Amino acid sequence: MTYEEYLDGKPVVITAALTGGIQGKEAHPDLPETPTEIAEAAAAVEEAGAAVVHLHARRDNGERAFSTERFQEVTDAVRDATEDVIVQHSTGGTAAPDALRAEPLRTDPAPEMASLDMGPMNRGRRLTSENTRDTINGLHTEMRERGIKPELEVFNNGHLNEAFRIFDDLDEPPYLNLIFGPGTLAPPSPANLQRMVDQLPASGEFNVIGFGPHQLPLTTQSLILGGHVRVGLEDNSYLRKGELATNEALVARAVRIANELGRPIASPAQARDMLGVESRR
């Protein structure tokens, strides 16, 4: 998790966020929504080099779904379609009650990883993803009970405090996801990413998300800082200005840049070793 590790050619874990919970086919015609579409996308990004797939579930009409049953359909389809990719379920859900937020953790088998939001995030004028301390604690407890590796979603610098609050309860290594974008996300800039990385403990691993046009530069910076990267249509619809992306094209670009920078691409097995993830394949 350091520049020295970059120089040593530490493998990079690429996560592909295939769908998300905000937009749908009204915004991008190829955004995968059904279990079949998500599974096809997962197979494509694994082939392109992703070690982790970050999954949300949707109803047939594209609207958000949180039920264990729908996540089971999605994760079954993904496991059938892929070789060894690590399955990570989202527990995010703007405005959704805590009871629903925990349902994605209860599939059989449990997801190997799950996201764990570290605090509030505003959307539009009235929507807020609250993520109270009780919500964090409840989801984290269930993740520990089910042997699920949490990825701590740090929406801004203040959420590092919340992440540090539960560090003692985390298995090694703590895995933080630093998120840059508009609104109450961390302001996207190379200097701000550097500042946040400077505050991380040496024992942890970090991943970087940049929303929209910030995906390419900030994930590239993460490669140089010894971090990992998340790309995919959840965070960014475009390969370049005016050109819609696909999930696999975004992963392929991250692989190409990592190779140029001398960072080998972590296989799913290597990613499990590096991040302390229990295999359920």
Added chain:
Amino acid sequence: MACPHLEYRESDGDRAFDTARAFCTVADEFVQPVHADICNERYGLDPESDCEIFREHAGLDWDE
């Protein structure tokens, strides 16, 4: 209950979908899935208090 401006449509004339999706008749466009939860009054959300489109159409100020 649901927003009176919500319809489910398979097409808007330009695009067609296999399954009918949430369409706002005021904005004249399909809405984001996360916004469809407001339209459908899920999770305690309510168009009259939480939807910018509804409130502007109804002439409501944010401090009302």
